[in-house]
Amino acid sequence: MNNPFSSFDAKSVMKHLGELNSKLMKGAELLTDISEVDVGTAPKQLIYEEDKLKLYHYKPTDDKSCGVPVLVVYALVNRPYMLDIQPDRSFIRNLLELGLDVYIIDWGYPTQADRYLSMDDYINGYMDNCVEAVRKNAKSDKVSLMGVCQGGTFSAIYSALHPEKVQNLITLVAPFDFSTNDGLLFHWSKTMDVDALVDAYGVVPGNILNDGFLMLMPFNLNIKKYVDMLHVMEDKEKLLNFLRMEKWIFDSPGQAGECLRQFVKDCYQGNKLIKGKLKLGGKTVDLSKITMPILNIYASADHLVPPAATKPFNDLVGTEDKTLYEFQGGHIGVFVGSRSQKELAPAISKWLIERDAPVPVKTTALPKKPTAKPVIATRPKAVKKDNKQ
Amino acid sequence: MENPSDYFDGWMKMQQQAFNVLREQALQMQSFYQNASADSDNPFNNWSKAVFQAFPVGADANLAKDTFSKTLYGNEAMQKLFELWQPLLNAIRDKTIDPASYSDLTDPTKIKQVVDKLFNFDLDAMNQLQKNASQYADLYQQFGKPWTEAAKSQSSNFMQGNFTPSDLQPEAWLIQMKALYSIFENATGKVFSAPAVGKDREKMELLSKCAKAMSTFAANNIEYQQMMQATGQEAMQDVVKALAAKIEAGEKFEQFDEFFALWIDTNEKAFYKLFQTEAFSQKRNALTNAGFNARKLYNEIVERELVELPIARRSEMDEVYKIIYELRKQVKSLESTIQELKNKDQQS
Numbered sequence: 001m002n003n004p005f006s007s008f009d010a011k012s013v014m015k016h017l018g019e020l021n022s023k024l025m026k027g028a029e030l031l032t033d034i035s036e037v038d039v040g041t042a043p044k045q046l047i048y049e050e051d052k053l054k055l056y057h058y059k060p061t062d063d064k065s066c067g068v069p070v071l072v073v074y075a076l077v078n079r080p081y082m083l084d085i086q087p088d089r090s091f092i093r094n095l096l097e098l099g100l101d102v103y104i105i106d107w108g109y110p111t112q113a114d115r116y117l118s119m120d121d122y123i124n125g126y127m128d129n130c131v132e133a134v135r136k137n138a139k140s141d142k143v144s145l146m147g148v149c150q151g152g153t154f155s156a157i158y159s160a161l162h163p164e165k166v167q168n169l170i171t172l173v174a175p176f177d178f179s180t181n182d183g184l185l186f187h188w189s190k191t192m193d194v195d196a197l198v199d200a201y202g203v204v205p206g207n208i209l210n211d212g213f214l215m216l217m218p219f220n221l222n223i224k225k226y227v228d229m230l231h232v233m234e235d236k237e238k239l240l241n242f243l244r245m246e247k248w249i250f251d252s253p254g255q256a257g258e259c260l261r262q263f264v265k266d267c268y269q270g271n272k273l274i275k276g277k278l279k280l281g282g283k284t285v286d287l288s289k290i291t292m293p294i295l296n297i298y299a300s301a302d303h304l305v306p307p308a309a310t311k312p313f314n315d316l317v318g319t320e321d322k323t324l325y326e327f328q329g330g331h332i333g334v335f336v337g338s339r340s341q342k343e344l345a346p347a348i349s350k351w352l353i354e355r356d357a358p359v360p361v362k363t364t365a366l367p368k369k370p371t372a373k374p375v376i377a378t379r380p381k382a383v384k385k386d387n388k389q
Numbered sequence: 390m391e392n393p394s395d396y397f398d399g400w401m402k403m404q405q406q407a408f409n410v411l412r413e414q415a416l417q418m419q420s421f422y423q424n425a426s427a428d429s430d431n432p433f434n435n436w437s438k439a440v441f442q443a444f445p446v447g448a449d450a451n452l453a454k455d456t457f458s459k460t461l462y463g464n465e466a467m468q469k470l471f472e473l474w475q476p477l478l479n480a481i482r483d484k485t486i487d488p489a490s491y492s493d494l495t496d497p498t499k500i501k502q503v504v505d506k507l508f509n510f511d512l513d514a515m516n517q518l519q520k521n522a523s524q525y526a527d528l529y530q531q532f533g534k535p536w537t538e539a540a541k542s543q544s545s546n547f548m549q550g551n552f553t554p555s556d557l558q559p560e561a562w563l564i565q566m567k568a569l570y571s572i573f574e575n576a577t578g579k580v581f582s583a584p585a586v587g588k589d590r591e592k593m594e595l596l597s598k599c600a601k602a603m604s605t606f607a608a609n610n611i612e613y614q615q616m617m618q619a620t621g622q623e624a625m626q627d628v629v630k631a632l633a634a635k636i637e638a639g640e641k642f643e644q645f646d647e648f649f650a651l652w653i654d655t656n657e658k659a660f661y662k663l664f665q666t667e668a669f670s671q672k673r674n675a676l677t678n679a680g681f682n683a684r685k686l687y688n689e690i691v692e693r694e695l696v697e698l699p700i701a702r703r704s705e706m707d708e709v710y711k712i713i714y715e716l717r718k719q720v721k722s723l724e725s726t727i728q729e730l731k732n733k734d735q736q737s
Contacts, residue, residue, distance in 0.1 A: 009643050013643075013644065016645050020645075051717070112707075113710050113714075114710075116710060117714070184665070187664075187670050188670050190670070191670060193674065193678040197677070199681070199685055200682075200685045201681075201684075215664070217661075218656075219653045219656045219660065220653065220657055223653065224649075227649060
């Protein structure tokens with residue numbers, strides 16, 4: 001029998017390994033030159049803060065093509081700078097250049113003092129306060145919500161509970177139907193004892209969830225990625241981009257225990273959102289109350305939020321203006337892939353501009369002279385019924 | 390046992406034999422080292438030098454005796470014991486150690502005197518002790534017998550080669566381990582779930598629970614690792630098959646990356662297939678749940694231990710956090726009401 005290793009062209013392989021070694025040496029030298037890995041560099045201004053949360057307003061371009069401000073709601077499990085990970089691959093910068101007025105919520109890093117925060121606090125509390133702050137700042141009666149991943153689920157829930165404040169709803173790779181077992185997270189979460197997890201930690205460390213994400217593709221995410229790094233190590237910019245992504249992946253905030261408990265029990269295990277049984281702040285979340293236009297974007301090769309978890313949303317909402325958009329790529333590729341930059345951001349912008357009906361400003365609900373200073377944490381007054389869409 | 394002296398006579402005889410052997414050995418050793426070259430730096434010289442230097446040369450023997458006895462509560466028996474060993478200790482201190490120093494140690498009369506003083510044996514007590522020991526042995530045997538016998542049988546089978554190739558598969562080992570663990574749980578392991586009594590009852594029960602939770606975690610971890618390892622093995626076999634197919638087709642890997650891609654893809658597929666199974670999902674959750682449970686119990690133990698220290702414990706801080714959380718909500722609600730009133734005022 002032949003030696004299995006005779007299948008290698010030894011000369012070529014040795015040459016290749018030698019080249020890799022040279023790249024490694026060069027890369028090691030470059031690594032020592034990099035002292036800072038900068039992310040989220042698009043200029044922005046803090047306009048509101050409450051507890052650990054911060055609301056930023058990105059500096060708009062001069063030619064704004066869309067009057068209704070867009071509030072980006074990111075997931076709790078990762079940091080929102082993924083959308084602005086590097087200057088030449090920034091989803092946010094693209095949206096700004098396409099004339100959108102963009103705001104973003106940074107949920108911050110919960111500490112043990114935040115362990116009792118519930119989904120109600122996040123959605124009816126923080127999110128609602130941010131919507132109010134954006135309305136005031138933009139002098140607009142309504143906002144367009146752009147929810148990403150778990151932030152998309154939150155945005156849909158918010159839109160069902162407060163439809164009068166939402167002009168358009170865009171969801172990106174967001175889970176709604178948790179009954180699917182297509183994604184491993186969905187499969188594993190079904191029998192997970194979330195009570196034991198939350199009781200053991202209070203605020204669940206981000207690395208526990210992150211370890212779960214890395215296990216979804218263990219060989220690619222834990223081995224191949226670092227071997228591939230060798231090929232880009234000699235190029236400082238490419239190396240820097242790799243480090244930016246690496247920083248983002250392991251920058252995982254802890255999860256407020258009570259919120260995670262409810263999210264896992266009611267959504268992953270109970271699938272209550274789809275069933276119309278999810279309750280928040282004493283109210284049932286009825287997806288048919290979502291009457292504004294929706295753009296539901298899913299990624300065809302998403303290993304975290306499979307299309308089966310995303311697509312059914314369009315069948316449950318109350319609006320006739322609903323678009324299902326398939327992006328050819330994976331979960332992260334939606335934001336940083338080259339196709340995303342060329343294709344997705346313009347598509348979103350176009351969709352929004354088409355629906356940018358002028359919304360009359362209800363001056364009675366807004367302060368006479370909007371302050372430039374950060375707004376103090378306040379729960380806004382209830383919006384009048386005649387504001388409803 | 391009819392007479393305690395029978396017991397001691399037998400014991401003394403054994404001791405004497407033991408000391409005789411020791412003396413013989415010492416003589417041989419001494420002879421060996423003394424015959425070694427005077428110039429050589431032999432280990433015996435080094436050792437004796439270090440040990441003897443540690444002894445205070447010229448120290449008062451009575452002082453040492455006094456200190457020794459006081460250290461051991463001034464018991465008269467301890468003084469006897471010291472006297473018994475004194476010749477040897479003196480010999481060490483004076484560097485005049487010779488086998489004759491052992492002579493007193495082998496004197497049955499002297500030893501019996503010491504032992505009598507030390508333990509104050511009597512016939513009834515000895516009988517009772519023997520009875521108790523016998524009962525304990527029976528009880529223990531009953532208690533741990535199923536477990537020890539299963540372990541014995543397993544190892545015996547292995548030593549005698551009574552196994553088939555399938556017994557050497559990781560799954561077989563795992564099944565055996567699980568069987569052993571299960572038998573242990575129903576035998577000796579019962580101790581860990583038996584209700585405790587007394588002042589520290591709750592603490593003891595908590596410690597037992599935590600020990601059990603940790604062992605559950607460890608057991609789950611072994612099963613989990615076994616699943617991963619078996620899948621890794623299968624994947625490696627697939628890689629080898631792919632290599633063989635390449636050889637048969639007369640192809641070669643031009644670059645290392647090609648082989649690496651094959652290895653990664655094959656493994657990724659194999660593990661993805663495993664991860665999709667219900668069995669893996671259940672095992673993974675059993676492992677993490679066991680870990681969370683063990684951590685929770687461990688935290689409780691730590692809390693109990695910290696109770697005497699002037700620091701806030703986790704549960705106390707949780708109460709504070711809860712209060713802060715409720716207060717924050719109240720404050721926000723009040724601020725909102727104030728804002729509404731202000732707005733109304735502005736409108737009017």
